[in-house]
Amino acid sequence: MNSLNKKVLKVLKKREGEFYCNKCDYNSSSHSNYKKHVLTRKHILNASLNEKYSDYTCEFCNKTYKNRNGLWYHKKKCNVNNGGNEIVSDIDVIDVSSNDVVKHVSDDDNMYKEMFLSMVHENKEMRKTIHDLIPRIGDNNVTNMYQSTTTNHNHFNMNIFLNTQCKNALNLADFVQSLQLQVEDLENNAKYGFVEGMSKIFIRGLQALDVYKRPIHCSDGKRDTLYVKENDAWNREEDDYKNMKDAIVSIKRKNLQKMDDLINDNPDVPIDNNQEMQYLNILSNSIGSEENKDRDFNKIIKNVAKEVLVDKKNTL
Known part of the structure; x- marks a missing residue:
């Protein structure tokens, strides 16, 4: 068998009443089913491939030979081919052209x-x-690449920002303690009012610090969401803004201590009525209204929050 142009023979061997295909290891007790099998694509491909790569096999008795000459001599003497054996009951011959395969x-x-x-x-x-x-x-380095990715996807992580880039920030209490107040701050309270005067003191101190050294940061300007560093730890400020209000009270006290300096600037000059009224006005605006305390404190906090709002797009 030289090429795919030759007829491919499918042998049916009867084994206890079954039709067997040795090319596909398929058997069936039904001759019609077997005929359907030999027309399948699987069988045709197996037959064509086996012809090319397998040993030379006698289609009558299934004996195999290593070369074509051996098979040719065997067929001349094969008993099955000459009718001496009834193992083979039927032979189906299928004409498979090379084009089909x-x-x-x-x-x-x-x-x-x-x-x-x-x-x-x-x-x-x-x-x-x-x-x-x-x-x-x-x-970019790995850190910038990470931050760029999180920013682009609007997933800025405030905790990572605070605990990595702002890890050396001042505690809020230390920040308040470091503020240097002047008599001019008292006069500004009288000029601008308690809220604006206190806001200016707070914001001036923050502006003097590097952004990453500040003890306060705001993540949401609409909701005034603040993060405050106290006791060497960053925490989100509660709704009552206790830490911020305590800081405002401390700044107010430091400011009032400057009243002595204001009065003692001219110790030999008698205090007239106008000057007395001026001092009282300064004192009043430096203390603030007890009745409007919560409202005024919240306004100061809002002013500070605007100053420390984190720029999530450009903060690296």
Whole structure:
């Protein structure tokens, strides 16, 4: 058997009433089912491939030989072929042209070809993505790359910002203690009122610090969501803003201590009625209204929050 142009023989061996195909290791008790089997694509491909790669087999008795000459000499003397044995009950001969087999093989080849082309396309897409990412990796370090990614996806992590970049910030109490107040701050209270005067003192102290050294940061300007560092730890300020209000009270006390300096600037000059009224006005605006205390404190906190609002897009 030289080529796919030759007829492919399918042998039916009767084994206890069954029809057996040794090419596919298939058996059936029904002759009609067996005939259907030998017309299947699987059988045709197995037969064509086995012809090319297997030993030379006698279609009458299934004996195998290593070369074609041996099989030819055997067939001349084969008892089954000469009617001496009844093992073979029937032989189906199917005419399979090379075009039929090639068509089946080509179908499989096309399927694998499509799979291969799909993989190549996906590979190109992945290489393009990597190519686009390379400049970004080259221009930024790992930290910047992470922060850029989180910012772009609107997933700025306030806790990471505070505990990494602001880990050396002052405690709020230490910040208040460090404030240097002047007599001018008292006069500003009389000029601008308690809320604006206290806000200016607080904000001036914050502006004098590096952003990452500040003890207060705001993550949400609409809700005045504040984070305060106290006792060497960052925590979100509660709704009552206790830490911030305590800080305002401490600044107010430091400011009032400057009243002695204001009065003692001219110790030899008698205090007239106008000057006395001026001092009382300064004192009143430096203390604030007890009746409007909560409202005034909340206004001061809102002013401070605007100053310390974190720029999530540009903060690195």
